[in-house]
Amino acid sequence: MSTKASRFSARLMLAPAVILLLAWMLVPLTMTLIFSFQRFLPMRGGFQGWVGFENYIRFVNSSAFWPAVQTTIIIVGGVLLITVILGILLAILLDQPIWGQGIVRIMVIAPFFVMPTVTGLVWKNMFMDPNNGLLGYLWRFFGGDPVVWLSDVPVLSIILIVSWQWLPFATLILLTAIQSLDSDQLEAAEMDGAGPLSRFWHIILPHLSRAITIVILIQTIFLLAIFAKIFVTTQGSFGTRTLTYLIYQRVLESQNVGLGSAGGIYAVILANIFALFLMRIVGKNLDR
Amino acid sequence: MGEIVLEQVTKSFGDVTVIPPLDLTIEDGEFTVFVGPSGCGKSTLLRLIAGLEDVSSGAIRIDGRESSTIPPARRGLAMVFQSYALYPHMTVRKNIAFPLRMSKMSKAEQDKRVEQAASVLNLTDYLDRRPGQLSGGQRQRVAIGRAIVREPAAFLFDEPLSNLDAALRVGMRLEISELHNRLKTTMIYVTHDQVEAMTMADKIVVLRSGHIEQVGSPLELYRNPRNLFVAGFIGSPKMNLIEGAEAAKHNARTIGIRPEHIAVSAEEGTWSGLVGVAEHLGSDTFFHVHDTGLAETITVRADGEVSFKHGDRVYLTPRTEFMHRFDEQGLRLP
Numbered sequence: 001m002s003t004k005a006s007r008f009s010a011r012l013m014l015a016p017a018v019i020l021l022l023a024w025m026l027v028p029l030t031m032t033l034i035f036s037f038q039r040f041l042p043m044r045g046g047f048q049g050w051v052g053f054e055n056y057i058r059f060v061n062s063s064a065f066w067p068a069v070q071t072t073i074i075i076v077g078g079v080l081l082i083t084v085i086l087g088i089l090l091a092i093l094l095d096q097p098i099w100g101q102g103i104v105r106i107m108v109i110a111p112f113f114v115m116p117t118v119t120g121l122v123w124k125n126m127f128m129d130p131n132n133g134l135l136g137y138l139w140r141f142f143g144g145d146p147v148v149w150l151s152d153v154p155v156l157s158i159i160l161i162v163s164w165q166w167l168p169f170a171t172l173i174l175l176t177a178i179q180s181l182d183s184d185q186l187e188a189a190e191m192d193g194a195g196p197l198s199r200f201w202h203i204i205l206p207h208l209s210r211a212i213t214i215v216i217l218i219q220t221i222f223l224l225a226i227f228a229k230i231f232v233t234t235q236g237s238f239g240t241r242t243l244t245y246l247i248y249q250r251v252l253e254s255q256n257v258g259l260g261s262a263g264g265i266y267a268v269i270l271a272n273i274f275a276l277f278l279m280r281i282v283g284k285n286l287d288r
Numbered sequence: 289m290g291e292i293v294l295e296q297v298t299k300s301f302g303d304v305t306v307i308p309p310l311d312l313t314i315e316d317g318e319f320t321v322f323v324g325p326s327g328c329g330k331s332t333l334l335r336l337i338a339g340l341e342d343v344s345s346g347a348i349r350i351d352g353r354e355s356s357t358i359p360p361a362r363r364g365l366a367m368v369f370q371s372y373a374l375y376p377h378m379t380v381r382k383n384i385a386f387p388l389r390m391s392k393m394s395k396a397e398q399d400k401r402v403e404q405a406a407s408v409l410n411l412t413d414y415l416d417r418r419p420g421q422l423s424g425g426q427r428q429r430v431a432i433g434r435a436i437v438r439e440p441a442a443f444l445f446d447e448p449l450s451n452l453d454a455a456l457r458v459g460m461r462l463e464i465s466e467l468h469n470r471l472k473t474t475m476i477y478v479t480h481d482q483v484e485a486m487t488m489a490d491k492i493v494v495l496r497s498g499h500i501e502q503v504g505s506p507l508e509l510y511r512n513p514r515n516l517f518v519a520g521f522i523g524s525p526k527m528n529l530i531e532g533a534e535a536a537k538h539n540a541r542t543i544g545i546r547p548e549h550i551a552v553s554a555e556e557g558t559w560s561g562l563v564g565v566a567e568h569l570g571s572d573t574f575f576h577v578h579d580t581g582l583a584e585t586i587t588v589r590a591d592g593e594v595s596f597k598h599g600d601r602v603y604l605t606p607r608t609e610f611m612h613r614f615d616e617q618g619l620r621l622p
Contacts, residue, residue: 182371182373184370184373185373185374187367187369187373188367188369188373188375188434189375189386190340190359190360190361191339191360191365191367191387192361192386192387192390192434192438193361193362193387193390193391194361194386194390202375203375206375206377206378207376207377209377
């Protein structure tokens with residue numbers, strides 16, 4: 001790629017892909033942006049004029065906005081906490097040589113391949129249903145009253161369902177990170193008098209820090225957009241209405257495209273702030 | 289204090305025996321080098337002493353205390369790894385202080401020892417850097433620093449210089465020897481490089497497939513190799529080993545004569561041959577001579593000023609007083 005001609009032909013050949021990707025991304029974003037400045041009610045008269053920032057102000061001032069933000073943060077934070085901590089423990093466990101290692105690893109990764117809607121329905125009907133769910137049987141077996149998961153502890157239920165799906169992802173990334181640790185370092189630490197816990201704290205955990213930031217970064221971006229699992233379980237009731245779900249309700253249930261689009265732009269900004277913030281941490285970790 | 293005694297130590301991985309029963313005594317304060325070709329079990333032996341591998345049977349006594357079941361940290365040994373095994377997320381200071389921190393030493397004492405080690409190893413200016421920002425030689429010194437702060441009974445070195453370039457290797461070799469002279473602590477050093485073994489060791493242990501072939505001082509091994517393997521392994525360039533009729537003249541199966549114990553002349557000598565490759569090192573010149581009537585190509589060391597060329601006819605005279613004779617089993621004849 002040194003001559004002018006080869007650089008030019010390289011650009012020419014890359015162009016279709018770049019243009020397609022840009023259009024793919026920019027067209028919906030631009031449309032959302034345009035809608036957000038309109039009063040647009042598809043079932044009640046369609047386009048009714050430009051309203052400037054009114055949609056933005058109304059979206060934030062709605063009584064549902066701040067609770068939705070709070071719910072989003074609790075769910076994302078809860079899932080991150082569970083997946084990272086359990087992910088590290090599982091990764092260490094799976095790193096040990098055991099019989100049938102290959103099969104065990106595939107089984108652990110399996111939940112990630114289940115579609116979100118199916119995950120939500122399976123958990124709702126087969127685990128968390130107070131009458132027929134496995135957890136209900138378990139509670140009754142020990143003489144307890146079955147918990148009505150989705151209405152008694154709805155946010156916790158959602159966190160558990162989402163964590164179940166994302167735990168394999170965290171485990172997989174952390175497992176590969178653990179496998180890349182130079183065994184000499186652990187042996188040196190052992191000779192230096194570090195016990196198993198010290199070795200974990202002083203050697204393994206710092207080694208994993210980069211992988212942990214990557215897990216947090218990628219998961220946060222995806223978790224901010226979880227929708228299907230809420231849709232098929234609680235439908236956003238009992239305080240499980242996240243920002244994404246609120247936007248869905250504004251657009252489809254209230255048929256207010258303008259207001260929903262304004263919410264969408266807020267979500268884009270929020271996700272970018274997170275991404276920027278996390279990228280900097282990753283960047284810092286990569287420098288070392 | 290650091291006397292290490294191995295008694296009937298064996299090690300096998302599954303069905304494969306890496307170390308057959310082996311006895312060895314390493315005196316306190318001695319610089320012992322384990323040397324042998326790769327796969328001879330020298331690193332395994334070191335790891336057994338360190339406690340990173342369990343012995344299959346036998347006893348390891350460190351200062352008279354049976355240690356083969358004691359965890360590595362409590363054996364009082366420090367090890368320097370081939371890969372240095374520094375902790376990449378810690379500064380040099382923290383790397384060196386790590387073993388002290390693990391033994392819950394007071395902060396002031398830690399600092400004192402780290403400063404002391406750093407000044408011995410010329411690392412004072414680098415204490416706040418991370419290993420990633422150091423050169424190979426500096427990393428090596430940090431690894432040594434981490435070993436000396438613990439004031440161990442013995443140091444174990446596992447091919448510590450093999451990742452360095454040639455010039456640096458010579459420098460570090462001197463530094464490690466000087467360190468030994470200063471600390472007077474037992475050191476066990478594993479290498480496949482016989483030059484390192486010859487230059488550094490008080491005692492060399494030559495290993496082949498887990499067996500000890502010979503133990504002795506560098507010059508003992510050089511002068512009186514016990515068998516063909518040691519004869520061929522110690523000394524650079526290798527000893528010329530000659531079989532057949534020429535050996536039979538000396539009542540031996542094989543005779544050995546080192547390149548430096550053969551005189552070269554243009555006029556007369558015992559063997560005559562043609563110069564193949566001539567390697568001019570400046571101080572010395574090595575001639576590889578063939579067509580001597582012997583099956584083997586003979587390597588000869590001559591003064592740097594001697595200048596035969598490729599294809600020249602030369603005459604070689606071995607100095608018989610330095611000739612080594614070996615029997616059918618490859619053992620040295622008196």
